[in-house]
Amino acid sequence: MTQQRSQHWYGGDDRNAFIHRAWMRRGLPDEAFDGRPHIAIANTASDLSPCNSHLDELATSVKQGVWEAGGIPLNLPVVSLGENQMRPTAMLWRNMAAMAAEELLRANPIDAVVLLGGCDKTIPALLMAAASVDLPAVVVPGGPMLTGAFRGAPLGCGTDVWRLSEEVRAGTLARADFLAAESAMIRSRGHCNTMGTASTMACLAEVLGTTLPGIAGIPAPDSRLLAMAQEGGRLVVDMVSADRRPSTVLTRGSFLNAIVALAAIGGSTNAVVHLLAIAGRVGVDLSLDDFDRAGRDVPLLVDLHPAGRFLMEDFHRAGGMLAVLAQVEDLLDPTALTVTGRTLVEHVNGAPTWDATVIRPRDEPLKRDSGIAVLRGNLAPDGALVKPAAASAHLLQHRGRAVVFDSVEDLRARLDDPSLDVDEDCVLVLRGCGPRGYPGMPEVANLPLPARLLAKGVRDMVRVSDGRMSGTAYGTVVLHAAPEAAVGGPLALVRNGDPIVLDVPARRIDVDVPTADWAKRQPSAAMRSSLAAPARGWERLYVDSVMQADRGADLDFLVGSSGDGVVRESH
DSSP states (O other): OOOOTTHHHHOSSSHHHHHHHHHHTTTOOGGGGSSOOEEEEEEOOOTTSGGGTTHHHHHHHHHHHHHHTTOEEEEEEOOOOOTTTOSSOGGGGHHHHHHHHHHHHHHSSOSEEEEEEOSTTHHHHHHHHHHHHOOOEEEEEOOBOOOEEETTEEEOTTHHHHHHHHHHHHTSSOHHHHHHTHHHHOOSSSBOSSSSHHHHHHHHHHHTTOSOTTOTTOOTTOHHHHHHHHHHHHHHHHHHHHTOOHHHHOOHHHHHHHHHHHHHHTOOTHHHHHHHHHHHHHTOOOOHHHHHHHHTTOOBOBOBTTTSSBOHHHHHHHTHHHHHHHHTGGGSOTTOBOTTSSBHHHHHTTOOOSOTTTBOOTTSOSBSOOSOEEEBSTTOTTEEEEOGGGSOGGGSEEEEEEEEESSHHHHHHHTTOTTOOOOTTSEEEEOSOSTTTTTSOOBOSSOOOOHHHHHTTOOOOEEEESSBOOTTOOSSEEEEEESOGGGTOGGGGOOTTOEEEEETTTTEEEEOOOHHHHHHOOOOHHHHHTOOOOOSHHHHHHHHHBOOGGGTTOBGGGOSOOOSOOOOOOO
């Protein structure tokens, strides 16, 4: 048997081995250093990441499983990113969290890792780290919260925030009633109960093969999640002896399976930047065109907010991710492996659906074609995205004059100005919100509608942005436009009144301006003034190194893997 990696620290009788063992003898028995695998539990628990605040309980169950299988469990707190709390946007620190976790995994005497995440950025960051260091790794997602209700109606966290806040602005909901719903929305521990980014990434982590099959969607308070966490602890010890690493599991076929699943569940557009970033870390060639090609014609099968009616508790009750995959099994790569050593399709194996109103049969989908559409044109030559499952059908082919906002602050200052020249046929354009321009690419692309149009009953308009939107959001939103305005992308050249043409079936987004006139344009003064680089710190490093959305918005020097090797001793 190959020597455990941790034995490079603990094996032998020299001074350095003495130091490494002695400082760890705080409850560990002698046999902890006899060659048993040491398992890190990369734990993103934090009181300031409310969706991850319960992960210490899951860590306890993981520890029990590791002990049972003969391993040594070791809690390893890593950077936690609270989507709701962090300003200016949690996405600014996803790459930092991934880099920090990678370095901690590589620098410490461990043989494998269990990745505990829940909130939007934590599972992607942990998978990016695991892919880069390539030690055996299992994801244990924190699970969605239970369904809250207000005055007898279920609440989808995130989705109903957007909906109710717009009703307040429209004058159809009293602010007091809106605020009363606040205490009812978050019923329990766990992440958002809609098919937002957190639920989407937990589901896709399962489809990628990085979790125990059947775990995605188990509600956070459900005792079965603790049992699965314990099983994950046992499994990761076996993975060490089998030398089953992320590079074994995260293949091109695994990512194509994830794209199929993303369409079938009506998942978050944020999954695109996260999957591209993870693929970049593990060396898999994945592009925006793969999302359009593999996701095209895949039916929307899951009737969940924001595209449908139900919530994650219903999704789990109806059969969860395995039931969805059983409906599209013929579209899956049959060779893609999971952390169990078996293929994904072996685990699917015709998994039953227990409620066909929540997870639809393939011949009775919620929508026929729900894959995220990749648009190109003179407004986004490197690509932009739209989520047909969350859009209004009548707006998927649309022509309207541009109403342009140079920043989020500009939007907030002018959106409800009575003098703003806007009607429901206009296209709202928000720029300066890309990876560099904000910086961090915030979830602002689903910009609110002008109050006076809301009062008329308008609930959707075409919107175009270089930013992102929450996975819980909805609407006809063209987002992730690349290259972004701040690096000279065409969005910087759009002027008020320009005709913008959206044609989702043709996969086009264009501004209808004569080519000669377009070639003469320069960015507005407001755009140019926003390009000053941050002075210091992570933000400076990020702006100097971040790639565009079509490359996953990772840092250019983090693409690829460095493996787990550490050649120098510390003493």
